[in-house]
Amino acid sequence: KAGVTQTPRYLIKTRGQQVTLSCSPISGHRSVSWYQQTPGQGLQFLFEYFSETQRNKGNFPGRFSGRQFSNSRSEMNVSTLELGDSALYLCASSSSGQGYEQFFGPGTRLTVL
Amino acid sequence: ILNVEQSPQSLHVQEGDSTNFTCSFPSSNFYALHWYRWETAKSPEALFVMTLNGDEKKKGRISATLNTKEGYSYLYIKGSQPEDSATYLCAFIIDGNQFYFGTGTSLTVIP
Numbered sequence: 001k002a003g004v005t006q007t008p009r010y011l012i013k014t015r016g017q018q019v020t021l022s023c024s025p026i027s028g029h030r031s032v033s034w035y036q037q038t039p040g041q042g043l044q045f046l047f048e049y050f051s052e053t054q055r056n057k058g059n060f061p062g063r064f065s066g067r068q069f070s071n072s073r074s075e076m077n078v079s080t081l082e083l084g085d086s087a088l089y090l091c092a093s094s095s096s097g098q099g100y101e102q103f104f105g106p107g108t109r110l111t112v113l
Numbered sequence: 114i115l116n117v118e119q120s121p122q123s124l125h126v127q128e129g130d131s132t133n134f135t136c137s138f139p140s141s142n143f144y145a146l147h148w149y150r151w152e153t154a155k156s157p158e159a160l161f162v163m164t165l166n167g168d169e170k171k172k173g174r175i176s177a178t179l180n181t182k183e184g185y186s187y188l189y190i191k192g193s194q195p196e197d198s199a200t201y202l203c204a205f206i207i208d209g210n211q212f213y214f215g216t217g218t219s220l221t222v223i224p
Contacts, residue, residue: 003156004156031210033210033212035212035214040216041216042117042202042214042215042216042217043157043202043204043212043214044214045211045212045213045214048210048211050210055210056210056211058211090156090157092157099144099145099162099164099206099210100162101147101159101162102147102149102157102159102204102212103159104156104157104158105156106155106156107156
């Protein structure tokens with residue numbers, strides 16, 4: 001089985017711009033979660049999508065949004081980028097149940113200048 | 114915001130030493146506790162999924178225990194090898210599939 005893929009791997013944007021990151025889960029996985037990692041912080045949960053619906057949401061401002069398509073691929077969008085949004089963004093997929101192990105993608109490294 | 118704490122933050126051990134780390138989490142609304150290993154330049158990989166109080170899991174030289182009543186989990190590595198060098202993350206899961214990760218323990222095994 002192919003693993004979780006994320007595109008792009010690296011991205012440089014400037015403040016005020018918006019960005020869209022993409023995640024393709026493992027075939028058959030219907031849950032996709034997004035995480036942000038900044039230096040000194042653990043993985044911060046952004047949101048989880050399951051069957052095209054946002055099932056859970058972390059404590060992030062509304063500038064962070066996402067969606068999931070019928071093929072379970074997911075996108076994450078960040079609008080009006082701030083310097084503090086510079087981070088590694090990881091997505092992870094899992095089977096449909098709750099509490100199942102997460103399979104992580106390689107991440108997208110976003111730099112905001 | 115739930116607080117998941119891991120200690121120590123970093124650890125250097127000699128090859129062959131055994132070591133252990135701690136993950137502390139809230140004792141209420143527990144659904145599951147996961148351990149992940151995150152090697153540099155790779156993606157985090159699941160080590161253990163633990164759901165029941167008293168759970169003990171083992172994979173080779175690595176094992177983990179879980180105490181949901183007091184809110185902690187231990188990860189043990191027996192006879193550490195250089196390839197065990199990585200950051201070890203625990204994730205506390207509450208009902209609803211919300212994952213709360215600790216900041217990790219960075220392990221360096223010195224040959």
